[in-house]
Amino acid sequence: MTSAKRAITLVQYGVAEVLEESRDVVRSPSTVLAIPSVIRLRRYVRRPRAHPIPFNRRNVLRRDAFVCQYCGAHDELTIDHVYPRSRGGRHGWENVVTACRGCNQRKGSRTPDEAGMTLRLPPRAPSFGFYAYGQFAQMREGWSKYIGEAR
Template sequence: MTAATNVLEQSIVVFSQNYLPISRVNIKRAIVLLLTGKAEPLRMMDVRVWQVRSPSRVIEVPEHIRLTIKGKERPWRVPPVTRREVLRRDHYTCQYCGSTHNLTLDHVIPLSRGGSHTWDNVVTACERCNQRKGDRTPEEAGMVLRSKPRAPLHPTVAFAEQFWRQQQTRQEQISGYSPS
Protein backbone atom coordinates (compact mmCIF):
# COMPACT_ATOMS: atom_id res chain seq x y z
CA MET A 1 0.00 0.00 0.00
CA THR A 2 1.42 3.38 -0.95
CA ALA A 3 1.65 6.32 1.42
CA ALA A 4 -0.91 8.26 -0.67
CA THR A 5 -3.46 5.47 -0.40
CA ASN A 6 -2.75 5.27 3.32
CA VAL A 7 -3.52 8.98 3.77
CA LEU A 8 -6.76 8.74 1.77
CA GLU A 9 -8.04 6.06 4.16
CA GLN A 10 -7.78 8.32 7.22
CA SER A 11 -10.85 9.70 8.94
CA ILE A 12 -11.18 13.15 10.45
CA VAL A 13 -13.27 14.18 13.48
CA VAL A 14 -15.60 17.11 12.74
CA PHE A 15 -16.50 19.52 15.53
CA SER A 16 -19.46 21.92 15.51
CA GLN A 17 -19.01 25.68 15.88
CA ASN A 18 -19.23 25.28 19.66
CA TYR A 19 -16.54 22.54 19.71
CA LEU A 20 -18.86 19.56 20.13
CA PRO A 21 -17.55 16.48 18.26
CA ILE A 22 -20.39 15.62 15.88
CA SER A 23 -19.11 13.11 13.33
CA ARG A 24 -16.25 11.47 11.53
CA VAL A 25 -15.65 12.03 7.80
CA ASN A 26 -13.12 10.67 5.33
CA ILE A 27 -10.13 12.85 4.48
CA LYS A 28 -11.50 13.71 1.00
CA ARG A 29 -14.63 15.24 2.55
CA ALA A 30 -12.48 17.08 5.10
CA ILE A 31 -10.36 18.58 2.30
CA VAL A 32 -13.49 19.84 0.52
CA LEU A 33 -14.77 21.41 3.75
CA LEU A 34 -11.41 23.11 4.36
CA LEU A 35 -10.96 24.37 0.77
CA THR A 36 -14.50 25.79 0.56
CA GLY A 37 -14.08 27.60 3.89
CA LYS A 38 -16.83 25.60 5.57
CA ALA A 39 -14.37 24.27 8.13
CA GLU A 40 -11.11 25.30 9.75
CA PRO A 41 -8.27 23.18 11.12
CA LEU A 42 -8.23 22.55 14.85
CA ARG A 43 -4.73 22.28 16.24
CA MET A 44 -4.63 20.45 19.54
CA MET A 45 -1.80 18.72 21.34
CA ASP A 46 -0.76 15.31 20.03
CA VAL A 47 -2.86 15.64 16.87
CA ARG A 48 -1.69 14.13 13.60
CA VAL A 49 -1.52 16.33 10.50
CA TRP A 50 -1.38 14.93 6.98
CA GLN A 51 -0.01 16.84 4.01
CA VAL A 52 -1.98 16.37 0.83
CA ARG A 53 -0.31 17.64 -2.33
CA SER A 54 -1.76 18.62 -5.67
CA PRO A 55 0.19 20.11 -8.61
CA SER A 56 -0.57 23.64 -7.43
CA ARG A 57 -1.12 23.33 -3.70
CA VAL A 58 -0.18 21.65 -0.45
CA ILE A 59 -2.92 21.42 2.13
CA GLU A 60 -2.41 20.31 5.70
CA VAL A 61 -5.31 18.28 7.07
CA PRO A 62 -5.31 17.82 10.85
CA GLU A 63 -7.01 14.96 12.66
CA HIS A 64 -9.73 17.41 13.85
CA ILE A 65 -11.58 20.17 12.00
CA ARG A 66 -14.23 22.65 13.16
CA LEU A 67 -17.19 23.74 11.06
CA THR A 68 -17.39 27.48 10.44
CA ILE A 69 -20.90 27.35 9.00
CA LYS A 70 -24.06 26.84 10.95
CA GLY A 71 -26.03 23.93 9.60
CA LYS A 72 -29.70 23.30 10.09
CA GLU A 73 -30.11 20.81 12.90
CA ARG A 74 -32.40 18.03 11.79
CA PRO A 75 -35.04 17.18 14.36
CA TRP A 76 -34.42 13.89 16.11
CA ARG A 77 -36.97 11.95 18.09
CA VAL A 78 -36.46 8.95 20.32
CA PRO A 79 -37.50 6.01 18.15
CA PRO A 80 -40.50 3.91 19.16
CA VAL A 81 -39.89 0.78 21.24
CA THR A 82 -39.75 -1.89 18.54
CA ARG A 83 -38.04 -5.26 18.37
CA ARG A 84 -35.51 -3.95 15.83
CA GLU A 85 -34.60 -0.89 17.90
CA VAL A 86 -34.32 -2.81 21.20
CA LEU A 87 -32.10 -5.45 19.58
CA ARG A 88 -29.92 -2.70 18.09
CA ARG A 89 -29.66 -0.87 21.43
CA ASP A 90 -28.67 -4.10 23.23
CA HIS A 91 -26.15 -5.04 20.50
CA TYR A 92 -28.10 -8.22 19.65
CA THR A 93 -27.10 -9.75 22.99
CA CYS A 94 -29.15 -11.29 25.82
CA GLN A 95 -29.04 -8.85 28.72
CA TYR A 96 -29.04 -11.71 31.23
CA CYS A 97 -26.51 -14.27 29.94
CA GLY A 98 -24.80 -12.61 26.94
CA SER A 99 -26.04 -15.12 24.35
CA THR A 100 -26.59 -13.97 20.76
CA HIS A 101 -28.91 -16.83 19.72
CA ASN A 102 -32.72 -17.21 19.76
CA LEU A 103 -33.32 -13.64 20.94
CA THR A 104 -36.67 -12.34 22.17
CA LEU A 105 -37.83 -9.27 24.06
CA ASP A 106 -38.42 -9.32 27.82
CA HIS A 107 -40.23 -6.87 30.06
CA VAL A 108 -38.06 -6.35 33.14
CA ILE A 109 -41.18 -5.70 35.22
CA PRO A 110 -43.78 -7.95 33.56
CA LEU A 111 -46.81 -6.29 31.97
CA SER A 112 -49.04 -8.43 34.22
CA ARG A 113 -47.33 -6.80 37.23
CA GLY A 114 -47.90 -3.23 36.06
CA GLY A 115 -44.77 -2.88 33.89
CA SER A 116 -44.92 -0.83 30.73
CA HIS A 117 -43.70 -1.23 27.16
CA THR A 118 -41.10 1.56 27.44
CA TRP A 119 -37.37 1.89 26.78
CA ASP A 120 -36.49 1.53 30.45
CA ASN A 121 -38.52 -1.69 30.88
CA VAL A 122 -37.81 -3.72 27.71
CA VAL A 123 -34.57 -5.67 27.13
CA THR A 124 -33.24 -8.32 24.77
CA ALA A 125 -33.29 -11.84 26.24
CA CYS A 126 -32.62 -15.28 24.81
CA GLU A 127 -35.52 -17.74 24.87
CA ARG A 128 -33.89 -19.73 27.69
CA CYS A 129 -33.46 -16.71 30.00
CA ASN A 130 -36.91 -15.37 29.12
CA GLN A 131 -38.53 -18.71 30.06
CA ARG A 132 -36.43 -18.98 33.23
CA LYS A 133 -37.46 -15.49 34.33
CA GLY A 134 -41.10 -16.10 33.46
CA ASP A 135 -43.61 -13.73 35.05
CA ARG A 136 -41.20 -12.51 37.72
CA THR A 137 -38.82 -9.60 38.20
CA PRO A 138 -35.10 -10.30 37.68
CA GLU A 139 -34.54 -10.13 41.47
CA GLU A 140 -37.27 -12.70 42.12
CA ALA A 141 -35.78 -14.99 39.45
CA GLY A 142 -32.24 -14.52 40.80
CA MET A 143 -31.06 -12.95 37.54
CA VAL A 144 -28.95 -9.84 37.01
CA LEU A 145 -29.19 -7.43 34.08
CA ARG A 146 -25.87 -6.73 32.33
CA SER A 147 -26.85 -3.10 31.72
CA LYS A 148 -29.63 -0.79 32.80
CA PRO A 149 -32.12 -0.33 29.95
CA ARG A 150 -32.53 3.23 28.68
CA ALA A 151 -33.73 5.08 25.62
CA PRO A 152 -31.24 5.46 22.75
CA LEU A 153 -29.13 8.62 22.79
CA HIS A 154 -29.18 11.29 20.11
CA PRO A 155 -26.57 10.13 17.55
CA THR A 156 -24.47 13.27 18.05
CA VAL A 157 -24.42 12.84 21.82
CA ALA A 158 -23.50 9.15 21.44
CA PHE A 159 -20.65 10.10 19.07
CA ALA A 160 -19.39 12.79 21.45
CA GLU A 161 -19.39 10.38 24.42
CA GLN A 162 -17.48 7.78 22.40
CA PHE A 163 -15.00 10.41 21.16
CA TRP A 164 -14.17 11.70 24.64
CA ARG A 165 -13.80 8.15 26.02
CA GLN A 166 -11.32 7.39 23.21
CA GLN A 167 -9.41 10.63 23.93
CA GLN A 168 -9.18 9.77 27.62
CA THR A 169 -7.88 6.28 26.83
CA ARG A 170 -5.37 7.75 24.38
CA GLN A 171 -4.09 10.25 26.96
CA GLU A 172 -3.79 7.49 29.57
CA GLN A 173 -1.74 5.40 27.14
CA ILE A 174 0.54 8.34 26.36
CA SER A 175 1.12 9.24 30.02
CA GLY A 176 1.12 5.66 31.32
CA TYR A 177 -1.54 6.65 33.88
CA SER A 178 -4.58 4.54 34.62
CA PRO A 179 -7.24 5.72 37.12
CA SER A 180 -7.74 2.69 39.38
Protein backbone atom coordinates (compact mmCIF):
# COMPACT_ATOMS: atom_id res chain seq x y z
CA MET A 1 0.00 0.00 0.00
CA THR A 2 1.32 3.44 -0.86
CA SER A 3 0.10 7.00 -1.08
CA ALA A 4 -1.55 8.40 -4.20
CA LYS A 5 1.32 10.84 -4.66
CA ARG A 6 3.92 8.06 -4.59
CA ALA A 7 1.85 5.85 -6.93
CA ILE A 8 1.57 8.64 -9.51
CA THR A 9 5.29 9.35 -9.22
CA LEU A 10 6.21 5.67 -9.71
CA VAL A 11 3.98 5.46 -12.79
CA GLN A 12 5.30 8.73 -14.27
CA TYR A 13 8.92 7.54 -13.93
CA GLY A 14 8.11 4.15 -15.47
CA VAL A 15 8.93 2.23 -12.30
CA ALA A 16 5.36 0.89 -12.05
CA GLU A 17 2.41 0.26 -14.33
CA VAL A 18 -1.27 0.93 -13.62
CA LEU A 19 -3.49 -2.15 -13.30
CA GLU A 20 -6.61 -0.32 -12.12
CA GLU A 21 -7.52 3.32 -11.74
CA SER A 22 -9.82 4.84 -9.14
CA ARG A 23 -12.60 7.31 -9.90
CA ASP A 24 -10.61 10.05 -8.14
CA VAL A 25 -8.43 12.47 -10.09
CA VAL A 26 -5.68 14.96 -9.40
CA ARG A 27 -5.93 18.26 -11.26
CA SER A 28 -3.33 20.85 -12.14
CA PRO A 29 -3.85 23.88 -14.40
CA SER A 30 -2.77 21.88 -17.45
CA THR A 31 -3.28 18.20 -16.55
CA VAL A 32 -5.87 15.84 -15.14
CA LEU A 33 -4.49 12.52 -13.84
CA ALA A 34 -6.54 9.57 -12.65
CA ILE A 35 -5.26 8.26 -9.32
CA PRO A 36 -4.13 4.64 -9.64
CA SER A 37 -5.98 2.20 -7.40
CA VAL A 38 -3.68 -0.77 -8.13
CA ILE A 39 -0.13 -0.56 -9.49
CA ARG A 40 2.49 -3.21 -10.21
CA LEU A 41 6.20 -2.57 -9.91
CA ARG A 42 8.11 -3.48 -13.06
CA ARG A 43 11.06 -4.70 -11.02
CA TYR A 44 11.09 -5.45 -7.30
CA VAL A 45 14.20 -5.47 -5.13
CA ARG A 46 13.58 -7.25 -1.84
CA ARG A 47 14.80 -5.27 1.13
CA PRO A 48 15.40 -7.05 4.42
CA ARG A 49 13.20 -6.01 7.34
CA ALA A 50 15.85 -4.40 9.48
CA HIS A 51 13.50 -2.52 11.78
CA PRO A 52 11.34 -4.26 14.37
CA ILE A 53 7.69 -3.32 14.74
CA PRO A 54 7.46 -0.12 16.82
CA PHE A 55 6.33 -0.77 20.38
CA ASN A 56 3.58 1.72 21.15
CA ARG A 57 0.01 1.76 22.46
CA ARG A 58 -1.61 1.70 19.02
CA ASN A 59 0.39 -1.36 17.93
CA VAL A 60 -0.36 -3.21 21.19
CA LEU A 61 -4.08 -2.56 20.62
CA ARG A 62 -3.77 -3.75 17.01
CA ARG A 63 -1.87 -6.88 18.05
CA ASP A 64 -4.61 -7.75 20.56
CA ALA A 65 -7.38 -6.92 18.02
CA PHE A 66 -8.79 -4.16 20.26
CA VAL A 67 -10.06 -6.77 22.74
CA CYS A 68 -9.44 -7.06 26.49
CA GLN A 69 -7.11 -10.03 26.95
CA TYR A 70 -8.81 -10.97 30.22
CA CYS A 71 -12.57 -10.71 29.59
CA GLY A 72 -12.96 -10.00 25.85
CA ALA A 73 -14.54 -6.55 26.22
CA HIS A 74 -14.12 -3.87 23.53
CA ASP A 75 -14.82 -0.74 25.60
CA GLU A 76 -12.54 1.55 27.63
CA LEU A 77 -9.33 -0.24 26.67
CA THR A 78 -6.08 0.43 28.50
CA ILE A 79 -2.62 -1.10 28.54
CA ASP A 80 -1.76 -3.55 31.33
CA HIS A 81 1.61 -4.91 32.40
CA VAL A 82 1.21 -8.66 32.98
CA TYR A 83 4.04 -8.65 35.51
CA PRO A 84 3.66 -5.23 37.22
CA ARG A 85 6.33 -2.60 36.69
CA SER A 86 6.23 -1.87 40.42
CA ARG A 87 7.65 -5.38 40.89
CA GLY A 88 10.30 -5.16 38.18
CA GLY A 89 8.23 -5.98 35.08
CA ARG A 90 9.53 -4.70 31.75
CA HIS A 91 7.72 -2.33 29.41
CA GLY A 92 7.83 -4.35 26.19
CA TRP A 93 5.94 -6.69 23.85
CA GLU A 94 6.27 -9.76 26.11
CA ASN A 95 4.84 -8.04 29.22
CA VAL A 96 2.10 -5.72 27.91
CA VAL A 97 -1.48 -6.61 26.93
CA THR A 98 -4.72 -4.78 26.17
CA ALA A 99 -7.13 -4.71 29.11
CA CYS A 100 -10.44 -3.00 29.77
CA ARG A 101 -10.48 -0.48 32.59
CA GLY A 102 -12.37 -2.84 34.94
CA CYS A 103 -9.97 -5.76 34.49
CA ASN A 104 -6.95 -3.49 34.80
CA GLN A 105 -8.23 -2.08 38.10
CA ARG A 106 -9.23 -5.53 39.39
CA LYS A 107 -5.79 -6.91 38.65
CA GLY A 108 -3.99 -3.94 40.17
CA SER A 109 -0.34 -4.53 41.10
CA ARG A 110 -0.65 -8.31 41.03
CA THR A 111 0.16 -10.95 38.47
CA PRO A 112 -2.78 -12.57 36.65
CA ASP A 113 -2.32 -15.75 38.75
CA GLU A 114 -2.43 -13.80 42.00
CA ALA A 115 -5.56 -11.97 40.82
CA GLY A 116 -7.23 -15.18 39.65
CA MET A 117 -7.36 -13.98 36.04
CA THR A 118 -6.26 -15.79 32.88
CA LEU A 119 -4.89 -14.32 29.67
CA ARG A 120 -6.53 -15.28 26.38
CA LEU A 121 -3.14 -15.37 24.63
CA PRO A 122 0.39 -14.91 25.98
CA PRO A 123 1.85 -11.56 24.91
CA ARG A 124 4.55 -11.57 22.25
CA ALA A 125 5.95 -9.31 19.55
CA PRO A 126 3.81 -9.39 16.40
CA SER A 127 5.18 -10.62 13.09
CA PHE A 128 5.61 -8.14 10.26
CA GLY A 129 2.89 -9.87 8.23
CA PHE A 130 0.35 -9.36 11.00
CA TYR A 131 1.47 -5.77 11.38
CA ALA A 132 1.18 -5.07 7.64
CA TYR A 133 -2.28 -6.64 7.48
CA GLY A 134 -3.58 -3.71 9.54
CA GLN A 135 -2.89 -1.44 6.57
CA PHE A 136 -5.47 -3.38 4.55
CA ALA A 137 -8.21 -3.21 7.19
CA GLN A 138 -10.15 -0.81 4.98
CA MET A 139 -9.39 -2.64 1.76
CA ARG A 140 -11.26 -1.52 -1.34
CA GLU A 141 -13.47 -3.95 -3.23
CA GLY A 142 -11.31 -4.06 -6.37
CA TRP A 143 -8.18 -5.02 -4.43
CA SER A 144 -9.31 -8.49 -3.35
CA LYS A 145 -8.26 -10.19 -6.60
CA TYR A 146 -4.72 -8.81 -6.18
CA ILE A 147 -4.27 -9.32 -2.44
CA GLY A 148 -6.35 -12.46 -1.83
CA GLU A 149 -6.50 -13.55 1.76
CA ALA A 150 -4.39 -10.98 3.60
CA ARG A 151 -3.46 -13.25 6.47
